[in-house]
Amino acid sequence: MALHSDPQIATRALIPDVEDFPADIQEKIAEVTEKSGFTPNVFRAIAARPEEWRAFMMMHDSLMDRQTPGLSKADREMIVVATSAQNDCLYCVIAHGAIARIRSKNPRIADQLAIDWRKAELDERMQVVIDVAVKLAVRPAEVTDADQQRLRDAGLSDEDVADVGAIVSFFAMSNRLAHWGGLQPNHEFYAMGREPRAKA
Template identity: 50%
Template sequence: MTTAQPPVSRFPVPALAEMPDDIRERVEAVQEKSGFVPNVFLVLAHRPDEFRAFFAYHDALMDKPGNLTKAEREMIVVATSNLNQCQYCVVAHGAILRIRAKNKLIADQVAVNYRKADISDSQKAMIDFAVKVSSEAYKVGDSDLQTLNSHGFTEEDAWDIAAISAFFGLSNRLANVTSMRPNDEFYALGR
């Protein structure tokens, strides 16, 4: 006996054919590349203008060149999303982290307790800062930037870490409110 899959969101999810052309084309490109459509694209397509703004900022943060590697950017997402209890982002970005780091264990380690994960001291300092931004941004001060600097991070890196943490705080909250489900495909990626 098979059980029906729960819905991917508690809000309406438009059919692909109902989406504006630019959004449908983006969703189809993601589907072609990954072999499935991550539910975040379907859920956020409910509000097209916000979809466009969300992914424009996402891409500006996560795909830009800089000192932070793509794997380090995903570490920030996984650790702060765990702090925010966002199942979707921990699972989805955990899969991306495993792929980008070429390490099948790292996402689980970072999600559960990054301080004991097999990552560098500088990466732990990076996540310490990201977690502080996520939970107590009002306490961030010059000493935090000095700590990052002592681990080789620049002022621009600090901005990137903070922006990723802040952006995914928004994402985590939307995912939790919409009851966004991680795609089953994410669980096996990079393992």
């Protein structure tokens, strides 16, 4: 497998050539690239370790691609943006900020969450969700049963409560992998979701 550095993707990671990826990873990357119009850098940055790539993507998709009455796909992305900002993760704030703008149909929300989530355009339920999520991200030893109960009182099911914890925890790992590898956001992410799509 040919490995090289690509500063447009990551400054400290070794990046495989696409043709060297296992077939299942090539297929998944092609699917995402066709849908979005570009290949998110995270897909290539961790592909030098295929087993970890598969586990990472399976966990990601399990948490982020489902929608429940208590947590929409947009809500899940907002949790990622707010907590990744607390972890100073440029890649996750920019990439998931783009998805949050699109899924929430709010071009301002990602910037608000990244700078000061307390002033973000959130309803009372999501104010509670983000408050608890940020606490877990930055002061995990201080989390108590009362924090989980606040989520239930805000309308989340036990499954939703488990999802909040899992999303924050998974992206804490993701944030650190991005820092470790010097992962850079694709330039395309910066503009996504900022202007309404032109009608065909």
